[in-house]
Amino acid sequence: FSIPALATELTNLQSEIARSAANLALPDTDIGRLSLILEELFLNTVTHGLKGAEGSTVRIALGRDADGTHLRYSDAAPPFDLAAQPCPTAESVDIGGLGVTLIHGMCRRIDASYVDGRNVYELLI
Secondary structure, X not given: OEXXXXXXXXHHHHHHHHHHHHHHOOOHHHHHHHHHHHHHHHHHHHHHHOOOOOOOEEEEEEEEEOOEXXXXXXXXXXXXXXXXXXXXXXXXXXOOOOHHHHHHHHOOEEXXXXXXXXXXXXXXX
């Protein structure tokens, strides 16, 4: 699914996550992780990547197999290699700033690329 990259769309994102999770019969533990990961990715895209600019969309694909829950997330923000980002600790940052650490801690694998003007993140939860 796709969603406009606007902070006001967070509620719609959460609804789409719930719908997709139900369709895939995801385990409750994966749904919780998925919701938090997508909220962090989405708000980072809107706030830091696009800096509030309008007219862009975020694309999300979910799947499930024997390995676990797969998430593909892409945005049109400037290049940002999520997989290579350092993970700060709570002691080293002010309030906030731990989204990347949370994402890394909840994923078993993160692959990042920049393709056709979009960040593409492949995550295994």
